[in-house]
Structures are given as structure tokens and as C-alpha cells.
Amino acid sequence: MSHFSTKSIHGGDHVKPTNDVISPIHITTTYSYSSNPDELIPGGLTDPTTLVYSRENHPNAAQVEAIVEAITGYPTVVYNSGLSAFNGLITHVNPKAVAIGQAYHGCHGIVDVWKRNFGTKEIDIDDGDYSLVKAGDLVHLETPVNPYGTYFDITKYATKAHEKGALLSVDATFAPPPLLNPFDFGADIVMHSATKFFGGHSDLLAGLLLVKDQATKEKLLLDRLVLGTNIANLESALLVRSLRTFELRVARQAKTVATIVQFLNENKAKFPQLDKIYHGSLQTDDFIAKQYPNGHTPVFSIELDTDAHAKSFPSKLKLFHHATSLGGAESLIEWRAMSDDHISKKLLRLSIGLEDPRDLLFDLVNGLTEGGNDANALVEEIKKLSV
Ligand SMILES: Cc1ncc(COP(=O)(O)O)c(C=O)c1O
Structure with a gap:
């Protein structure tokens, strides 16, 4: 199995808990602990691979992540909206300064919350004072850009970010796979509102973060658990359906x-x-x-x-x-x-x-x-x- 459409149909088969061809929607919020007292480990809730409580993980969400990982080759975390994905991104990076330009107004709204609550500085991604951008800060590029559908050169912004030791995140919502792979041009984190092309039927809200290593994915999963931003059961089953024709x-x-x-x-x-x-x-x-x-x-x-x-x-x-x-x-x-x-x-x-x-x-x-x-x-x- 090596090609895009095959992976989009079969890439999550190995995490399906039943042999239904189409996975059932797992409506449960909670999973029974082991009946063997020797296997009950206090505090075991922080292992994101165990099925305990659906805010943490559930089979339909795991299937979405497995399929997107198969298609793209990058560790993936799914969220209950695109803006939850951006919230997960900024919470993880915890920047003191964000460089951002023309971008979805909701992402600007989240940056405004960070400015209000934490004194985060915002600079213009093109003309801003990059002396304010330090190691560990964030350059956030939206390309293709909303609402125009025009493109920015990702490599140029990756250089700008990396010269300062900052990370480049790319909101590639308007150009889903296989149109654009921002990692090839220097992105560190890729974000999608999966409500759009991944979902493709205007009937679900979802978001995705793609990262370069498993350790970052695990940190994002722990944040997602406490932020309460995991995708819901029905939406993730619909998203698996959508990926079959992606x-x-x-x-x-x-x-x-x-x-x-x-x-x-x-x-x-x-x-x-x-x-x-x-x-x-x-x-x-x-x-x-x-x-x-x-x-x-x-x-x-x-x-x-x-x-x-x-x-x-x-x-x-x-x-x-x-x-x-x-x-x-x-x-x-x-x-x-x-x-x-x-x-x-x-x-x-x-x-x-x-x-x-x-x-x-x-x-x-x-x-x-x-x-x-x-x-x-x-x-x-x-x-x-x-x-
Ligand atoms: C480019 C872009 N990013 C993020 C979002 C936010 O996604 P959601 O509506 O899934 O929260 C949108 C929504 O329109 C968008 O167009």
C-alpha cells in the first residue's frame, strides 16, 4: 500500500477496534478499567494510547489521525475545529512574540486573546520589527491566503523565522494534500481547518496539526486533553468517511x-x-x-x-x-x-x-x-x- 487514495481508505484499518468495514460511531464517553486489580495503575490517565475517556482519545479520532499520518507521513493531532488546532499550536509554542500577516480573522482573534492575557507581542509578518522575534517565538503564515486564494513563498518565511530561532507554522487550509506540502519548504508545524477540504461535505467541524516528531505530538495530546479540544465521536466518524474520497x-x-x-x-x-x-x-x-x-x-x-x-x-x-x-x-x-x-x-x-x-x-x-x-x-x- 503506497499511494495517496489507497492510504486515505486503508490507512486507519490497523486501529479499527471492530471488523466492520465502516467503523461504528463509538458513542461511549468512558471505557471500563481492567478487571484485574494488578493492572490498575494509579494516575494511568496520562497515557494517550489507552482508551479511558473520550476527551482523551477514542477509536474514531485515532482512525482519523492514522489516516492523515499515512497520507502525509507526519505525526498528526486532530481537534474539534480549526481554531482549536490554532489554539493548541500557540499554547504549545508559548511565544512571547507572534509574526502574523493577512490570515483568518479567528486566528487573529486568538492572537488578540494572547496579547490581552499574556502581553504577547504581535508584529507584521512582512514589515514588522523582527528584532522582537526571539528563539522559541512563532511566525505564522497562511498560504494560500484567505480570502484571496493567492500564494506566499513558504521558504522565504521559513528563513525569516529560523534566522531568529523561531518556528514557522503554516495554515494550509486552502491547499490540502496533495496540493501543498509546507514541510518540504521549511514549515515546522502545519495546520488545517479540516472543516473545509478534509471534511469536504460541509457537515463537520475539525482541525489538524501536523508535526515533525512523535515527542511533539505527545505533548500536543496532553494539552488537548486538558483544553478539552479533542474531536467528537460523530464528527470523527464523518471525517473518516470524507477521507475515503479525499x-x-x-x-x-x-x-x-x-x-x-x-x-x-x-x-x-x-x-x-x-x-x-x-x-x-x-x-x-x-x-x-x-x-x-x-x-x-x-x-x-x-x-x-x-x-x-x-x-x-x-x-x-x-x-x-x-x-x-x-x-x-x-x-x-x-x-x-x-x-x-x-x-x-x-x-x-x-x-x-x-x-x-x-x-x-x-x-x-x-x-x-x-x-x-x-x-x-x-x-x-x-x-x-x-x-
Ligand atoms: C484559513 C482558515 N484557517 C482556520 C479556520 C478556522 O477553522 P474552523 O472554522 O474549523 O475553526 C478557517 C475557517 O474558515 C480558515 O478559513
Whole structure:
């Protein structure tokens, strides 16, 4: 067994406690101690491999971790949300200074809590005063970055962090495996909101931290136990279900987004309201081909000419739900001002799902042309696309 999709289906088989092909959802919160008094060791609760209490560990969560470890090759800890994973990360590193730039607003929210409670210093990841960053501090990079779907060069930030003896964490939520492996470019810890592409069905919340060694994983597990942030039983069973189609889904979403972004970009002049398209596939930097050998993030953003046009655009679409989040089977669009008030009110974020790319393009072209003169010719071009 050596390839991605095989591992995503069978990588957790060895930790299944039953011979069900699909593991049952283990709803128990507590497990019986040994009936042999000689095996009862006071304080035995801190061994994360023993089944004692589900806040500590349970078979469905162990299966998720085993599968992600098989796919990626890195020790993995699963959490009950992406933000719990970031909380686990910052708690483990315990930085006195954090360098962070454009990133998910919730991660900034956690950094703000650290600033308030512990006097942690925050500096800008690009222009900040790196003399404040010392050994043991944290440089946190989000790439591809929310909401744009554009890329930063991980190697550049790894150098910046390591020169100071700091750690580089990468939130790679927008580019799950097999699109990006941040460890190859110098990351020390990789984070994902597994709510997005790992989950892939918009029906579970989960987070992941991937680390380089087993000792770090064990420390994270002990913190997770006392922070109470382990994934729940039902969610982890759903996540195992999701992982069975992981490679297929991500490959298809990456192919579809490339078709859509390319089409919009090539025909941009025919969409008078469309000002800008942001996506990694449109960047020309040298590092891109190396860091994204298997395709591009299925998330991109567009900017329209006015706030009012952007606000009303989602209501013109039939297939894209107007909703936050990303990574699911269904395509979503969000007038991003709804959930992030630091972002331009002209900006719309799109998450490409598993629908036929031609149908998604019809929908977008109809919305952008509102049935104008160019619409029919564009529809004919869409019909000719090979998908
Ligand atoms: C890049 C990124 N990181 C982290 C998170 C937080 O993840 P969760 O919602 O699973 O807590 C999100 C959620 O949208 C995200 O987009």
C-alpha cells in the first residue's frame, strides 16, 4: 500500500477496534478499567494510547489521525475545529512574540486573546520589527491566503523565522494534500481547518496539526486533553468517511477552478463589472510551480466595480450558495464583508465544489453579463470546453 487514495481508505484499518468495514460511531464517553486489580495503575490517565475517556482519545479520532499520518507521513493531532488546532499550536509554542500577516480573522482573534492575557507581542509578518522575534517565538503564515486564494513563498518565511530561532507554522487550509506540502519548504508545524477540504461535505467541524516528531505530538495530546479540544465521536466518524474520497475530490476541485479562473480571466473585458480576479494560478512567481505541482487551491476571489454590485451579485446566481466556509462538494460564494470587516466591500470569495465546471461557468457568466450582448457567445464557448 503506497499511494495517496489507497492510504486515505486503508490507512486507519490497523486501529479499527471492530471488523466492520465502516467503523461504528463509538458513542461511549468512558471505557471500563481492567478487571484485574494488578493492572490498575494509579494516575494511568496520562497515557494517550489507552482508551479511558473520550476527551482523551477514542477509536474514531485515532482512525482519523492514522489516516492523515499515512497520507502525509507526519505525526498528526486532530481537534474539534480549526481554531482549536490554532489554539493548541500557540499554547504549545508559548511565544512571547507572534509574526502574523493577512490570515483568518479567528486566528487573529486568538492572537488578540494572547496579547490581552499574556502581553504577547504581535508584529507584521512582512514589515514588522523582527528584532522582537526571539528563539522559541512563532511566525505564522497562511498560504494560500484567505480570502484571496493567492500564494506566499513558504521558504522565504521559513528563513525569516529560523534566522531568529523561531518556528514557522503554516495554515494550509486552502491547499490540502496533495496540493501543498509546507514541510518540504521549511514549515515546522502545519495546520488545517479540516472543516473545509478534509471534511469536504460541509457537515463537520475539525482541525489538524501536523508535526515533525512523535515527542511533539505527545505533548500536543496532553494539552488537548486538558483544553478539552479533542474531536467528537460523530464528527470523527464523518471525517473518516470524507477521507475515503479525499484525493478524488481535491483533484476535481483543483481542475475545475483552473478552468473557471482561466475562462474569466481570458474574457475579463466582456464583464464590465469585474475589476480583479485573485488566484494563485494567475501569479507568475518562480516558487509557485515548485510549491503547487499538483494543481491550485479551489478558492479564489473577485472584486467588482462597486460595493453595491458585489453585495447583490450572490443573489443573481442559481448554483452558488451565498454562505461562508469553503471546501465542500457544493460551490459557495460569499460577499466577504459579511464575515470579515477588514476586507474590501467589493470582494466576493468563491469556493469551487464538485459540480460540472460548465454549469458553474454558465451561472457566473449569466450573473456577470445579466443576459447582455456577450452572454450568448460566451455560452457557446463554455459548451466547447473540454472538462
Ligand atoms: C484559513 C482558515 N484557517 C482556520 C479556520 C478556522 O477553522 P474552523 O472554522 O474549523 O475553526 C478557517 C475557517 O474558515 C480558515 O478559513
